[in-house]
Amino acid sequence: MIFCVGSINLDFITRVEKLPKAGETILGEDLMIFPGGKGANQALAASRAGSDVKLIGAVGRDRNKEPALSNINESDIDTSCIFISESNTGVAFISTDWAGENQIVVSQGANFNLLEENVATGLTNIKKKDILLIQQEIPLQITERAIEIATKKEATIILNTAPYNDDSYQLSKSASIIITNEIEFDHFFADFNKDQKNYRNKNIKEKLSMLSKSIDKIFVVTLGDKGLVCASGDTEIALEASKIKVTDTVGAGDTFCGYFSSCIDQGKKLEDALILANKAAAIACTKVGAQNSVPMLRDII
Numbered sequence: 001m002i003f004c005v006g007s008i009n010l011d012f013i014t015r016v017e018k019l020p021k022a023g024e025t026i027l028g029e030d031l032m033i034f035p036g037g038k039g040a041n042q043a044l045a046a047s048r049a050g051s052d053v054k055l056i057g058a059v060g061r062d063r064n065k066e067p068a069l070s071n072i073n074e075s076d077i078d079t080s081c082i083f084i085s086e087s088n089t090g091v092a093f094i095s096t097d098w099a100g101e102n103q104i105v106v107s108q109g110a111n112f113n114l115l116e117e118n119v120a121t122g123l124t125n126i127k128k129k130d131i132l133l134i135q136q137e138i139p140l141q142i143t144e145r146a147i148e149i150a151t152k153k154e155a156t157i158i159l160n161t162a163p164y165n166d167d168s169y170q171l172s173k174s175a176s177i178i179i180t181n182e183i184e185f186d187h188f189f190a191d192f193n194k195d196q197k198n199y200r201n202k203n204i205k206e207k208l209s210m211l212s213k214s215i216d217k218i219f220v221v222t223l224g225d226k227g228l229v230c231a232s233g234d235t236e237i238a239l240e241a242s243k244i245k246v247t248d249t250v251g252a253g254d255t256f257c258g259y260f261s262s263c264i265d266q267g268k269k270l271e272d273a274l275i276l277a278n279k280a281a282a283i284a285c286t287k288v289g290a291q292n293s294v295p296m297l298r299d300i301i
Contacts, residue, residue: 001051001052001053001054001126001127001130001131001265002043002046002051002052002053002054002130002131002132002133002261002262002265003053003054003056003122003123003126003130003131003132003133003150003155004039004042004043004046004053004054004055004056004132004133004134005039005056005057005119005122005123005132005133005134005138005142005143005146006037006038006039006040006042006043006055006056006057006133006134006135006137006138007037007038007039007040007057007090007106007108007111007135007137007138008035008037008039008040008055008057008058008059008068008069008072008082008089008090008110008111009035009036009037009040009068009089009090009091009092009106009111010033010034010035010036010064010067010068010089010090010091010092011033011034011035011036011091011092011094011250011289011290012031012032012033012091012092012093012094013031013032013033013034013094013095013096013248013250013288013289014028014029014030014031014032014094014095014096015028015029015095015096015097015098015288016028016029016095016096016097017097017098018097019095019097019101019102019103020095020103026095028095032288032289033067034288034289034290034291034292035067035068035069035070035071035072035290035291036068036092036250036251036289036290036291037057037068037090037092037111037137037290038135038137038160038162038254039055039056039057039135039137039138040055040057040068040069040071040072040291041251041254041255041258041290041291041294042133042135042160042254042257042258042261043055043072043077043133043258044071044072044075044077044258044291044294045254045255045256045257045258045259045262045280045294046133046258046259046261046262046265047075047076047077047258047262048075048258048259048294048295048296048297049258049259049262049263049276049280049297050262050266050297051261051262051265051266052076052078053076053077053078054077054078054080054081054122055072055077055078055079055081055082056081056082056114056118056119056122056123056146057081057082057083057111057114057138058082058083058084058085058110058111058113058114058118059082059083059084059085059089059090059110060084060085060086060087060088060089060109060110061084061085061086062088062089064088064089064091065089068089068090069082071291081118081121081122083114083115083118084110085109085110085113085114086113087109087110087112087113088107088109088110089109089110090106090107090108090109090110090111090137091106091107091109092104092105092106092107093105093106093107094250096248096250096288099246100246100247100248100249100285101249102248102249102250104250106137108137111137111138112138112139114138114139114142115142116141116142116145119142119145119146119149120145120149123146123149123150123153126149126150126153126155127153127155128153128154128155129155130153130155130156130265131155131156131157131158131261131264131265132146132147132150132155132156132157132158133158133160133257133258133261134146134147134157134158134159134160135159135160135162135257136160136161136162136163136164136165136167136168136171137162137163140167143167143171144171147159147171147174147175148174151174156176156177156264157174157175157176157177158175158176158177158178158179158257158260158261158264159171159172159175159177159178159179160179160180160253160254160257161178161179161180161184161188162180162181162184162253164180164183164184164187164188168184168187168188168191169188169191169192172188172217173215175217176217176218177217177218177219177220177264178217178218178219178220179220179222179256179257179260180219180220180221180222181221181222181223181224181253182204182221182222182223182224182226185204185207185208185221188211189207189211192211192214192215193210204221204223204229205229205236205238208221208229208231208236209231209236211231212231212232212233212234213233213234216233217232218230218231218232218270219231219232220260220274222253222256222281223241224241224249225241225246226240226241227239227240227241227278228241228274228278230270230274232270235270237270237271237274239274239275239278241278241282242278242279242282242283244282244283244285244286245286246285246286247285247286247287247288248285248287248288248289248293249285250288250289250290250293251284251289251290251291251292251293251294252281252282252284252285252293253281254290254294255277255280255281255283255284255293255294255295256277256278256280256281257277258294259273259276259277259280259281260273260274260276260277263276263277276300276301279300280294280295280300283295283299283300
């Protein structure tokens with residue numbers, strides 16, 4: 001089973017001709033509203049990939065609560081530990097250009113009112129064979145508490161270092177598997193190797209090899225249209241991206257994390273997990289919206 005501790009948002013999306021620069025006003029197209037939040041997105045993806053999933057998070061009492069939970073409530077996800085906060089339900093404001101690139105601003109709302117006791121309640125039954133899937137759109141102390149509980153139960157911890165911050169490297173020390181994108185990996189490597197003078201000309205694969213040989217973890221770096229690279233000890237796996245017409249990259253990373261975690265949960269080999277998750281993330285790029293674009297397993301295999 002996968003226990004997903006993370007954010008629940010409602011996404012407000014508009015398409016623009018180009019992404020605005022600082023101080024610039026851009027006119028967008030009609031507003032699109034979809035459920036989102038990294039925790040909810042990844043939980044939904046893991047569920048659609050075939051795993052039993054429990055989502056632990058928080059929403060407000062406002063009008064955004066029900067639409068934010070619409071897909072989650074229609075799935076087989078255990079929602080018994082989605083707590084109600086007096087703050088607003090988290091919302092994200094997303095601008096997407098015609099190349100599929102985006103800018104995102106998140107108002108955390110209820111996500112930042114998730115309590116340590118909420119997490120402890122939600123993870124009461126986590127076991128050694130289970131997975132904790134966690135991101136960083138919730139307060140640090142909540143992430144730390146979830147990792148602490150999962151570590152004591154010897155569960156597998158999959159950390160998605162998004163959004164990357166000053167605490168990401170420290171948190172990674174307790175994770176079994178670390179998933180980053182290319183930008184997050186650069187920050188991660190800088191934190192790992194404070195003196196980068198000797199490594200400025202190293203490429204991602206070389207840096208990843210250095211990391212995996214120094215730290216006993218599985219590292220996955222997603223590279224957008226360049227595919228992905230993964231290192232586990234002396235093993236390196238590189239995959240090309242699927243050839244698709246990109247509509248919107250929002251949610252592609254979350255789709256990858258959810259599908260990958262589900263494959264690990266189901267005992268699939270590492271390379272097979274990467275291949276399926278890579279395909280799922282590509283399909284997610286062909287539709288607008290985060291949860292709206294998460295494919296069903298039957299659409300991939």
